[in-house]
Amino acid sequence: MSSAQELARWREQTRQQALSQSISPEEVDWLLQAVTGLTPLQLRLNQYPPEVAISLQQLTQLWEKRVNQRVPVQYLVGETPWRDINLTVSPGVLIPRPETEQIIDIALDAAGEAFQNGHWVDLGTGSGAIALALAKAVPDATIHAVDNSEDALSIAQQNAQQLGLESNIHFYQGCWFSPLAHLQGKISVMISNPPYIPSGMLKELQPEVAQHEPQSALDGGEDGLAAIRHLIATAPAFVHEGGVWLTEIMKGQAETLYQLLVENGNYTQIHFIQDFAGIERFALAYVSNSSSGFKMDDG
Template identity: 40%
Template sequence: MFVGGEVLQAWWHWAQAIIPEPERESGLRELKQFLSAFTELSPLDITLRRFRPQIRLKLPLADLQERWQRRWQERVPLQYLIGTVHWHDLELVVTPSVLIPRPETEELLEVVAATVPPWQQQGHWLDLGTGSGAIAIGLARLFAAAQVHAVDCSPEALEVTRINIEKYALGDRVHCYVGSWFTPLTHLQGQVQGIVSNPPYIPTRLVATLQPEVQYHEPPLALDGGADGLQAIRQIVETAPEYLQPQGWLFMELMATQGEAVAALAMATQAYERVEILHDLSGHDRFLLAQAV
């Protein structure tokens, strides 16, 4: 369907006007992204208001209006309204059943790529708590000879994972399992080269302090890490050695305040010969790197 340039211009003025004043700058960036996702206009066309006489729309203008209103009235994250997110070198489908993958997790993948020597970039790799499949798909593309096993306890999340796996034609190398952490993977005990996970790590009491976009719209299962935030992390750190080959790797994303506690958990197992907490680009403790004995 098409819309006249002048009609879209008028829509643009309305859409700008409903952005709350304190969020004007970021809201305008989002508006450009939003409009370019549903039209053939590039963000530059939009910045320069190069609205042609007739512009093709992917949705009726009334639907765009309704979605843009939900962005500000209900604080629905932009990525859920658009239905996709650019993450690492991927464009992933996202729905409210999955966490919107974050820039820190792109860094996690970079840490994996920079750490694992070529001889270990094959065999079985796990993504525990896969959500959109971001880590699993990223891993499979980095390590072309690896088989990646992606686990999530949410069947709705795994429907999205599967869509993304198909999008990148990785069905022969990325395998999905419904279940809790290692439970569906017992056939891989002792055979895994590496585990990468971004588990839920927010302490329960802090979930209610998160920004409304996260608190009300992202899946609670993806956020809530139990009373101390370490429930999932503890389980993964303690069980991983049963699955890893000698010298196998565990990489995990953490909350900035959890580095010391997580390093202590890993060392207490005596199952890792190397345990490090790495910083993210903002200088916060963010990643566990552990190598099995």
């Protein structure tokens, strides 16, 4: 148990300590909200209940994990906000990033009205963030979410259940398109935020990422493009003609990716979209020559 006064003092000291360690003081409040149930308004107004159930010692132990072991606050509290949803996260899944939120709007724009009833796939679903946002935004579509990680799929399914969206999404464990043989030539929209960081750069990432997030969600092989090459090569058998091919990429990959898509010969209208920081973050193309032979008019 902690009294209101103790809690107020702990918060003030810990926020100051956070600042001096280049951690946002907002993270202290995030932790407090999650473990005490205090609202952002109560914290902002310094209005605490007479007692909260967690002791200062327990709070300090949790915060020390943040500071000393550099555990991301999202893993400490077990959740993160993303777009308009709250997602459960654990060290088995990548913490969905704010910049990825934009991929949903890009997909919706690219697909337009034509594919509202189509099959949409989220390859490498992780926490399920993209698939869940799509299930909300395109309720008439059939959403398929794939990941090769059992841990990730279990969190994604848990998130779907918590949001009441489990009946809108089909989940599959497997490698990229391989569990989707029944959808050859039928997919209208392929979205993926695959691992794209070159292996050699992984150790340079901040400790929160390098030491705590799953390597399999980050490591894109020697040049970071291993998964994306695979998606370029395999998508034309699964995405029908005119269907959308959309992936997230990292800074500096657009030029090579453009060449890979052109060389493949099955893509048209290839372009790159910047994120809010001005980085070419998303690669968008349409399948022009589906190897399945499926045509839009085939239904």
